[in-house]
Amino acid sequence: MGGDFGPRVTVPAALDALKRHPSLSILLVGDSHIISPLIVRCDHGILERIELVHADSVVAMDERPTFALRRRQDSSMYIALQSVAEGRARACVSAGNTGALMVLGRGILQMLPGIDRPAITSAIPTVTGHSHMLDLGANVDCSAEHLLQFAIMGSVMVRAVERINSPRVALLNIGAEEIKGNEQVKLASRLLKEQPELNYIGFIEGDGVFSGEADLVVCDGFVGNIALKSCEGLSRLVSSKLKQSFTRSLYRRALALLARPVLKELQQQLDPGRRNGASLLGLQGIVVKSHGSAGSHCFGHAIDQAVSEAEMNIPARISERLERYLHDPSGT
Amino acid sequence: MGGDFGPRVTVPAALDALKRHPSLSILLVGDSHIISPLIVRCDHGILERIELVHADSVVAMDERPTFALRRRQDSSMYIALQSVAEGRARACVSAGNTGALMVLGRGILQMLPGIDRPAITSAIPTVTGHSHMLDLGANVDCSAEHLLQFAIMGSVMVRAVERINSPRVALLNIGAEEIKGNEQVKLASRLLKEQPELNYIGFIEGDGVFSGEADLVVCDGFVGNIALKSCEGLSRLVSSKLKQSFTRSLYRRALALLARPVLKELQQQLDPGRRNGASLLGLQGIVVKSHGSAGSHCFGHAIDQAVSEAEMNIPARISERLERYLHDPSGT
Numbered sequence: 116m117g118g119d120f121g122p123r124v125t126v127p128a129a130l131d132a133l134k135r136h137p138s139l140s141i142l143l144v145g146d147s148h149i150i151s152p153l154i155v156r157c158d159h160g161i162l163e164r165i166e167l168v169h170a171d172s173v174v175a176m177d178e179r180p181t182f183a184l185r186r187r188q189d190s191s192m193y194i195a196l197q198s199v200a201e202g203r204a205r206a207c208v209s210a211g212n213t214g215a216l217m218v219l220g221r222g223i224l225q226m227l228p229g230i231d232r233p234a235i236t237s238a239i240p241t242v243t244g245h246s247h248m249l250d251l252g253a254n255v256d257c258s259a260e261h262l263l264q265f266a267i268m269g270s271v272m273v274r275a276v277e278r279i280n281s282p283r284v285a286l287l288n289i290g291a292e293e294i295k296g297n298e299q300v301k302l303a304s305r306l307l308k309e310q311p312e313l314n315y316i317g318f319i320e321g322d323g324v325f326s327g328e329a330d331l332v333v334c335d336g337f338v339g340n341i342a343l344k345s346c347e348g349l350s351r352l353v354s355s356k357l358k359q360s361f362t363r364s365l366y367r368r369a370l371a372l373l374a375r376p377v378l379k380e381l382q383q384q385l386d387p388g389r390r391n392g393a394s395l396l397g398l399q400g401i402v403v404k405s406h407g408s409a410g411s412h413c414f415g416h417a418i419d420q421a422v423s424e425a426e427m428n429i430p431a432r433i434s435e436r437l438e439r440y441l442h443d444p445s446g447t
Numbered sequence: 448m449g450g451d452f453g454p455r456v457t458v459p460a461a462l463d464a465l466k467r468h469p470s471l472s473i474l475l476v477g478d479s480h481i482i483s484p485l486i487v488r489c490d491h492g493i494l495e496r497i498e499l500v501h502a503d504s505v506v507a508m509d510e511r512p513t514f515a516l517r518r519r520q521d522s523s524m525y526i527a528l529q530s531v532a533e534g535r536a537r538a539c540v541s542a543g544n545t546g547a548l549m550v551l552g553r554g555i556l557q558m559l560p561g562i563d564r565p566a567i568t569s570a571i572p573t574v575t576g577h578s579h580m581l582d583l584g585a586n587v588d589c590s591a592e593h594l595l596q597f598a599i600m601g602s603v604m605v606r607a608v609e610r611i612n613s614p615r616v617a618l619l620n621i622g623a624e625e626i627k628g629n630e631q632v633k634l635a636s637r638l639l640k641e642q643p644e645l646n647y648i649g650f651i652e653g654d655g656v657f658s659g660e661a662d663l664v665v666c667d668g669f670v671g672n673i674a675l676k677s678c679e680g681l682s683r684l685v686s687s688k689l690k691q692s693f694t695r696s697l698y699r700r701a702l703a704l705l706a707r708p709v710l711k712e713l714q715q716q717l718d719p720g721r722r723n724g725a726s727l728l729g730l731q732g733i734v735v736k737s738h739g740s741a742g743s744h745c746f747g748h749a750i751d752q753a754v755s756e757a758e759m760n761i762p763a764r765i766s767e768r769l770e771r772y773l774h775d776p777s778g779t
Contacts (some may be wrong), residue, residue, distance in 0.1 A: 116612055140716055148698060150519055165742075240684065241684070242683075242684055242688075244685050252621050255621060255628060255629040256629050256630065269726045287673060288673075289584055289587060289668070289669055289672040289673060289676075296587060296669070297587040297588050297669055298588065320676050321672065321673040321675065321676025321677035321678075321679070321680060322673065322676045322677065322679045322680030322683065323680065324680055324683040325677075325681055325683065326680060326683075334673075336621070337621055337628070337629055337670065338669065338670055338673055340621040340653065340676050341620075341621060341652075341653040341666075341670055341673075341674050342653065342673050342677040343653065343677075344621075344652050344654045345653035345654065345656055345657070345674040345675075345677060345678055346653075346655025346677055346678060346681045347653070347654045347657060348653060348654030348655065348656055349657055349678045349681055349682070350658035350660075350681070351574075351654065351657065351658040351711070352572065352573070352574055353685060355574055355714060356720035360709045360712055360713050361709060367709060370702075370705055370706055370709065373702055374702055375707075377693060377699060377702065381685070381688055381689060381692050412538055
């Protein structure tokens with residue numbers, strides 16, 4: 116029900132995902148009066164893999180997360196997460212209120228033992244393909260121990276989803292040298308080094324995020340969110356300046372028409388939304404957050420991300436790795 | 448002497464700046480054996496506005512700043528800063544070791560009363576022109592009080608250099624709402640609100656940096672450095688993907704030739720180096736840091752920035768504003 120467009124986007128995306136994944140079933144949780152008309156003309160083969168779960172209310176995009184947790188037990192978000200907690204669904208995908216999704220996720224699904232807080236992770240385009248980054252805004256004040264937890268969770272996820280045997284993990288910092296950075300990253304670096312199962316490659320600077328030198332970039336949510344949003348802002352600036360440049364004369368307009376396929380390809384390659392689907396790691400269940408502004412195609416990527424995490428059983432894998440860590444923190 | 452290219456870049460840039468600014472004189476501080484041959488063929492009108500000051504050594508790009516302060520009193524950086532402290536020069540421009548420039552600047556020029564640490568500020572391209580941002584990496588652990596100091600210094604600088612009567616000041620945060628962010632920015636926001644002379648417009652998110660909604664964006668050096676470097680990384684990624692896209696076929700190569708002026712224009716508009724010249728605010732003197740990789744044209748921008756700050760007498764203006772603040776912190 117959430118995001119900028121609600122069921123107009125999420126339902127068609129779900130129907131397409133059912134076509135792409137023949138063994139997938141989907142629970143559509145929300146106002147059945149709105150959703151029913153959108154699925155009524157489906158093929159029988161698709162329709163029988165849909166379960167419509169009615170919810171009386173919706174968590175508003177600007178609602179306080181703690182209010183949502185206490186008072187919105189009849190909301191689509193609450194019921195969807197509960198269906199994961201009860202084992203009726205393997206994953207929850209939402210384009211709704213991020214803060215509420217985290218707080219409700221934590222309240223309903225519970226954290227994995229050894230993890231204090233969920234972290235938001237997403238794929239980032241690089242020169243060589245893409246890497247992953249976390250935390251992207253779930254945690255504003257992180258300790259070194261939290262950064263270690265993020266590194267463990269992210270490493271397990273990247274290993275499984277990307278099928279990389281030993282993902283290179285880097286800590287985001289303002290310099291590559293050991294003496295650089297604040298106390299939190301310096302201490303985190305020492306903790307990460309002590310983990311023999313982590314392929315920790317050291318500090319990475321902001322520009323290293325896009326260079327492809329790491330498979331996983333770890334940072335606190337304040338820094339990660341601002342870095343990512345800054346880059347989104349720069350992307351928009353580039354688009355707007357390109358438009359200005361290409362409309363300055365008739366000749367340039369003609370050029371723009373010719374170059375359109377190239378520019379469109381570029382935009383798609385760099386669009387963070389193309390690899391839409393941020394995972395909330397650390398919960399005892401799979402929760403994927405879509406951009407609120409995602410169209411049907413992009414929302415489909417978030418569903419694919421959830422499918423992939425369900426197939427890989429990411430929470431169980433993280434849990435297993437954490438158990439070893441909890442029994443032997445130094446990894447020796 | 449510093450930066451990737453040393454006098455090969457800085458000397459021609461200085462000569463050009465002397466042509467642009469008829470009332471400017473420049474002290475070239477460094478190895479006179481290297482510099483002399485580079486200026487020997489100048490017009491007499493230029494030559495008489497150059498003073499060559501010999502320095503025996505150079506602070507290396509990877510030298511520890513505290514070592515440089517104690518042991519490099521014969522270095523070009525030390526002597527250049529000392530010439531500002533002694534009033535022989537109005538400003539110092541360097542492409543050298545940033546950390547050393549800060550530590551030497553602080554040691555030789557001293558801080559303005561009421562300012563604890565220098566902050567690095569630079570211009571950032573926006574949809575509508577450009578804005579300014581600080582701190583970009585000088586301070587890794589900032590208190591709310593430091594952020595207030597940055598806001599006061601930056602505001603004075605933007606007002607003078609950009610001739611904006613009441614620059615809009617924003618605090619970088621992970622959300623625009625009051626409840627968002629870490630303790631440091633929440634407290635800083637309260638402090639900024641209490642300053643009637645600051646045109647504080649509230650929190651701004653990462654993407655707001657490029658939207659032009661603020662004239663000055665304030666953040667701690669850890670976050671600012673990572674945001675800026677991330678954007679530089681993204682810029683490089685865009686360039687590399689553009690190159691890939693435009694070389695995929697013969698047709699596209701031809702298109703690239705036609706579109707080259709447009710793409711070059713775009714690259715120049717967005718190049719952080721184009722507005723090269725980061726100011727170290729908070730010192731009792733003007734110090735401008737150029738990108739180490741700047742070419743002669745870009746290094747010229749750093750010189751222009753120093754000229755402009757000297758004309759406006761920025762440190763004195765900041766000092767004046769601070770004195771009022773120190774006598775009446777709440778601004779009432």
